[in-house]
Structures are given as structure tokens and as C-alpha cells.
Amino acid sequence: GQQLNQSPQSMFIQEGEDVSMNCTSSSIFNTWLWYKQEPGEGPVLLIALYKAGELTSNGRLTAQFGITRKDSFLNISASIPSDVGIYFCAGRGSARQLTFGSGTQLTVLP
Amino acid sequence: SQTIHQWPATLVQPVGSPLSLECTVEGTSNPNLYWYRQAAGRGLQLLFYSVGIGQISSEVPQNLSASRPQDRQFILSSKKLLLSDSGFYLCAWSLDTEAFFGQGTRLTVV
Numbered sequence A: 001g002q003q004l005n006q007s008p009q010s011m012f013i014q015e016g017e018d019v020s021m022n023c024t025s026s027s028i029f030n031t032w033l034w035y036k037q038e039p040g041e042g043p044v045l046l047i048a049l050y051k052a053g054e055l056t057s058n059g060r061l062t063a064q065f066g067i068t069r070k071d072s073f074l075n076i077s078a079s080i081p082s083d084v085g086i087y088f089c090a091g092r093g094s095a096r097q098l099t100f101g102s103g104t105q106l107t108v109l110p
Numbered sequence B: 001s002q003t004i005h006q007w008p009a010t011l012v013q014p015v016g017s018p019l020s021l022e023c024t025v026e027g028t029s030n031p032n033l034y035w036y037r038q039a040a041g042r043g044l045q046l047l048f049y050s051v052g053i054g055q056i057s058s059e060v061p062q063n064l065s066a067s068r069p070q071d072r073q074f075i076l077s078s079k080k081l082l083l084s085d086s087g088f089y090l091c092a093w094s095l096d097t098e099a100f101f102g103q104g105t106r107l108t109v110v
Helices: none
Strands: A004-007 A010-014 A019-025 A031-037 A044-049 A055-058 A061-065 A071-076 A085-092 A104-109 B003-007 B010-013 B019-026 B032-039 B042-052 B055-058 B065-070 B073-078 B087-094 B099-101 B105-109
Touching (some): A004 A085, A019 A085, A031 A071, A044 A061, A044 A071, A044 B099, A071 A085, B003 B087, B010 B019, B019 B087, B019 B105, B032 B073, B042 B073, B055 B065
Parallel strands (some): A010 A104
Antiparallel strands (some): A004 A019, A019 A071, A031 A044, A031 A085, A055 A061, A061 A071, A085 A104, B003 B019, B019 B073, B032 B042, B032 B087, B042 B055, B065 B073, B087 B105
16 A cells, blocks of 8 residues: 655754655655644644645745655744644545655744 | 534543544535544544445454444444544545544543
8 A cells, every 4th residue: 555654753943943854655646735733633734735846835834746756845944833743744646545644743942 | 614523522431332423524515534543643544434425444444433324424433442442533524635634532441
């Protein structure tokens, strides 16, 4: 089946720093999604990517759909305390359901 | 606009007791519906998905079952809970590519 490797597993950064996380797949994906989950809540969709090479921004967040269609990255610029949470990548290939990465736990230190 | 409701938010149940978690979606028709489990705040494990009324696909053999009695209603059940059933359960819906999550149910089996 499809597998996603998401890295890093966790990050501790200073407020104001930029953040980068990525996901790689064992197979080609047609869609890449990035979610953020805060404690005790369900994941919330941040960015959706539909085409290889696509670069999409949502405020301080930027995500790209890799040209090989097997990877995607998410960047957060000028981090703030409310960026804390778990970030998940998800991809959809030939299977009907999404495959999720294992998440990146982000901690922003004041 | 579409909304998803999941309840209860938290639940403490004794081992061996039954379980019923309910999820409903409003504002859309014939959605794909999903149940995920999340252990220790990391990793989303797909348990069940449904593409229509009465159509349930199970991803992982387990002590749980799912039903879809109506188009926008998805129920997660167990006849006898195990300690290992504790976790954070998330319902989600999608039409095509993007999935949207409910607020989750924190289940503690004691």
C-alpha cells in the first residue's frame, strides 16, 4: 500500500524562526494536503495541492507539490506561539482514501 | 456550508461495555465518510470508510464495527470494549479530494 514518510517528527523552534517540514511517498500522489491539529481537536485543512510543481500560500504558510509527485513540503515563516500543534501531510493516489503522514509536532518557544 | 458533528466529545467506559459514537454531516449529499483512531496524539489510523448507505469498508481487523444507516450518518460501535480501544476517534467526510474532520471523541476505557 501507499506509505508516507513525514519529517521531522518534532521541532522546537524560537518564535520568529522559519519552519520547514516535508513528506515523501513510496508512490505517486495526485493530491497533497496539509493539516494542523491542536490538542483535543480534529485536524484542520491548511493547504491543498493538486498539480505537480504547484506552490500555494495561505498567510505565512507555503506548501509545494513536488515535481516527481512523490513529495511535498510545508514552510511556516516567522513562527508565532499559536503555530504550536501537530502538522500532518496527506496524499491521495490511486486509492480512494487519503494516506496520512505520522505528523510533525511543532513547539514554538517564546 | 458543510458542517460535521461528532459526539460525545469525551467518554469514559468500563472494559466490556458497549460503545456507540455518532457522526453526522450537514450541507452535502452522498459524502464519503471515515472513522480514524489516533493514539497518543500522533498518527491517524483509518478504521472504516463508507462511500454510501450500507457500504462499509474495514481497514483494520479489530473490536469495532461501523454502520451507515443514513446518507449523512456514520456510527462507530463495539459490543465489548477493550482497554486497547482507548484513544481519540475522529470522523471525517469528503466529496472528492479534501477531507474534513469532526472535533473528535476522547475515549478512555477503564
